[in-house]
Amino acid sequence: MTNHTGTPASTPSTTTIDTLAERVLGPVLRPGDDGFEQERSGFQTAFQLRPAVIVGATGSDDVSAAVGHAAERGLPVAVRAGGHGAPFAAEGGVLISTRRMDAVHVDPNTRTARLGAGVRWEKVVAEAARHGLAPLNGSSPGVGAVPYTLGGGLGHLARRYGYAADHVRSIDVVGADARLRHVTADSDPDLFWALRGGRDNFGVVTGMEVGLVPVERIFGGSMVFDGGLVEEVLHAYLEWTRSLPEEMTSSVATVVYPDVPGLPDHLRGRHVAQVRIAFTGTAAEGEQLVAPLRAVGPRLKDTLAEMPYAASGAIYEEPDTPHAYCGDNAMLQRLDASVVRPIAELTGPDAPVMCVMGIRHLGGALAGPPAAPSAVGHRAARYLLTILSPLGEREVVRAVHRRVLEQAAPWAMGTSLNFVFGDGERLSPERVRAAYDPGDRTRLAALKARVDPANTFRMNHNVAPHAGPSAEPASG
Ligand SMILES: Cc1cc2nc3c(=O)[nH]c(=O)nc-3n(C[C@H](O)[C@H](O)[C@H](O)COP(=O)(O)OP(=O)(O)OC[C@H]3O[C@@H](n4cnc5c(N)ncnc54)[C@H](O)[C@@H]3O)c2cc1C
Incomplete structure (x- = not known):
């Protein structure tokens, strides 16, 4: 070593x-x-x-x-x-x-929660719901709340309330000098900015205080269409997302249901298109808004209904058992309908590896300036394109993922580190830089040179220390 x-x-x-x-x-x-x-x-x-x-x-x-x-x-x-x-x-x-550090304490008066470094979203969501509140959690209840938030955090309520990182009030972090600091926007604006988006490059976070939002119920769930309708669903989704209120956060994905007992026969092993919805308006408004999508064709499954926010962990139906996977993504300025056919073909039943292709609709509050600025990049992106596969032969998987992302390359602004799922290798310096806006890369590298010059925190998607005035670092 x-x-x-x-x-x-x-x-x-x-x-x-x-x-x-x-x-x-x-x-x-x-x-x-x-x-x-x-x-x-x-x-x-x-x-x-x-x-x-x-x-x-x-x-x-x-x-x-x-x-x-x-x-x-x-x-x-x-x-x-x-x-x-x-x-x-x-x-x-x-x-x-950090899994033993899994405490969560909700203060309903200040609408905040204190999160231990190892707490998972399911526990935070349940605790906040007891007070009629919700955190800015994402699709999977088992994901760690603190790492998710340090990477930005794109959740069910994202278009209405922005990134989870926008709602952080304070962060307790142990730096490379082994000292514990309580960091806020006032006490250390630089470090507070860098930790939110810079992830694990500036220290080990031992806890954070986050704001909660007053969401008790949503109109949410998913609509599942047969794989034969994938192109129609994707076209309809791109058209639909041109004019939506920010109360509507959604995504579409091509998914393959596992062929396992316990699933209804008509879903087992089936390629499908799934639209996932979380709407903070009324159920009647939600029903009206989703009508153009339902009009695409019959659904194999349609769970859209008014629901407690506490049940939002079920919307994406993601697997909760450990497995091997690899994934990549692109943050996009826009997504042209011309990509629908090639992407559907590359990720469909004839693909050499099983692919879960997702398109998340961004914009709304995600595009606005947060109360305290952060290093989270590409806020102006309108879509996030994700591609994920079980990890079989690495080169085959990577080649398919590359080809899918190439289709959207004309509109790519960069990546979201939260949606890079590697196979044991760190990202190249170029790939890490792609996660940040240009000026921010220099600022992150300069701060890293100040607080972690020996790069003690380097087992990550690494921001290399670089103290130069403006040039970007050449290697990680
Ligand atoms: C099924 C699935 C669904 C997902 N859905 C979403 C989603 O909807 N929205 C979204 O934004 N992301 C999503 N993600 C991505 C997820 O937010 C990130 O992968 C997150 O980092 C995972 O956190 P973890 O605790 O589970 O993972 P870990 O592997 O334990 O941690 C991830 C990274 O965070 C760093 N880290 C961990 N703890 C600390 C700490 N205390 N201080 C500093 N750095 C730390 C580690 O260095 C590590 O590199 C999803 C991922 C999966 C697998």
């Missing part, structure tokens, strides 16, 4: 790990220890994490001890909560597992 300068980094000896174990309350695990295998496995099973040591953190003191231990020895730090997104193998590093 080498460190960021290319020189060999030391591996922690048994003695130094014993010293670390004396300083933390949670378990400190080495390869071969009981619990190591369980602790390193997560939702993404495409690759095994191979850290030299895992710290099962129970609080910010444990995080601070783990970061200090790593920084003193030139070891890289990796962090993990729900394990949906980890894009690297954490080879030889110190892996901080």
